[in-house]
Amino acid sequence: MNSSKMKLSPISFHRIPCFPSRLVRCALLLGCTLLGGRAFAAEGTQAEYVLQPMDMIKVIVFQEPDLERQVRITQDSSVTLPLINKVELKGLTVQQAEEIIRGRYDRDYLVNPQINLTVMEYAKRDVKVLGQVGKAGAVDIPTDRPLRLLDAIALAGGFTRLADRKNVTLTRISPEGTSVTTEINVESILQSKNPDQWVLQQGDVINVPERLL
Numbered sequence: 001m002n003s004s005k006m007k008l009s010p011i012s013f014h015r016i017p018c019f020p021s022r023l024v025r026c027a028l029l030l031g032c033t034l035l036g037g038r039a040f041a042a043e044g045t046q047a048e049y050v051l052q053p054m055d056m057i058k059v060i061v062f063q064e065p066d067l068e069r070q071v072r073i074t075q076d077s078s079v080t081l082p083l084i085n086k087v088e089l090k091g092l093t094v095q096q097a098e099e100i101i102r103g104r105y106d107r108d109y110l111v112n113p114q115i116n117l118t119v120m121e122y123a124k125r126d127v128k129v130l131g132q133v134g135k136a137g138a139v140d141i142p143t144d145r146p147l148r149l150l151d152a153i154a155l156a157g158g159f160t161r162l163a164d165r166k167n168v169t170l171t172r173i174s175p176e177g178t179s180v181t182t183e184i185n186v187e188s189i190l191q192s193k194n195p196d197q198w199v200l201q202q203g204d205v206i207n208v209p210e211r212l213l
Contacts, residue, residue, distance in 0.1 A: 046119055047095040049143060052202070053077055054123035059101060062114035067105075070120060083109055094119065119143075127200045129156035131208035132163035141202065149198035150189065152206060164211035165190075170198065171205040 051057070053075045061067040071079045077090035084104040089097050094117050102115045125141040134157020141147045149170070159165060165187040174180050189197065200206075 048093050049119060050091065050093055051077070051089045051097055051119070052123045052125060055119055056121035058116075058118045058120050060116040060118075061105065061110070062116070064110070064113070073123075125202040127152055127202070127204040127206065129153060129206045129208070131206075132160040132210050133157050133208050134160060141200065146199045149184070149186070149200060149206065152200055153186070153208070159208060162210045164209045167209055167211075169207045169209070170200075171207070172201060173203055 051073060053073050055073045056070065057073065057079065058070045059068065059079075059081060067082050069079075069081055071081070073079055073089060078086050078088050080086050081101065084101070087097075087101060087104065089100075092100065098115045098117045101117065102113055105113045105115070122143045126138040127141065127147065128137070129139055129152050130136050133153060136156060139147070139152045139155045149168075153159065153168075166185045168184045168186045169181050170184055171179055171181045184198065
């Protein structure tokens with residue numbers, strides 16, 4: 001091992017040979033086993049998923065079983081992994097997190113490490129839809145696609161006959177921690193060419209008021 005690389009016990013490290021990335025990707029896509037079947041890649045459905053606090057993830061380093069960890073992302077969007085310690089994951093997709101972790105191990109401990117990150121358990125994320133809808137309450141945010149305003153209302157049973165579609169409110173907590181309420185004319189959105197303009201976030205509260213008769 002290069003003298004610049006740190007060697008710690010009890011974990012034993014060795015230089016991992018560099019595989020052409022294109023060859024590895026092809027082997028994985030064809031479902032082949034590579035070097036005993038321990039090569040990994042994020043599934044397409046997960047690769048673009050943005051990691052959230054309280055997600056449970058598994059991190060595997062190819063040919064380094066002592067570095068494998070299953071950990072829950074903390075509320076500050078970080079995890080602690082062997083040797084590289086705290087890793088910030090806020091706003092990162094699965095694929096981006098793999099690259100960050102790979103870079104950290106490659107910098108000081110391993111040569112061209114192959115990293116696989118898998119979401120084992122998704123944190124529950126939802127919004128509240130209240131007021132004049134068929135079934136007021138929580139609506140889960142899907143893990144594989146955005147949840148839009150009109151979709152959330154539909155999942156909450158749709159508008160009642162007394163709903164005021166022109167004065168729907170969306171209350172959201174800003175990054176600064178303040179509550180911001182926006183009035184939305186859903187009737188106008190329904191008639192527009194871009195009905196999907198409002199993408200919801202964890203903790204949003206939609207309120208559909210009763211229209212004045």
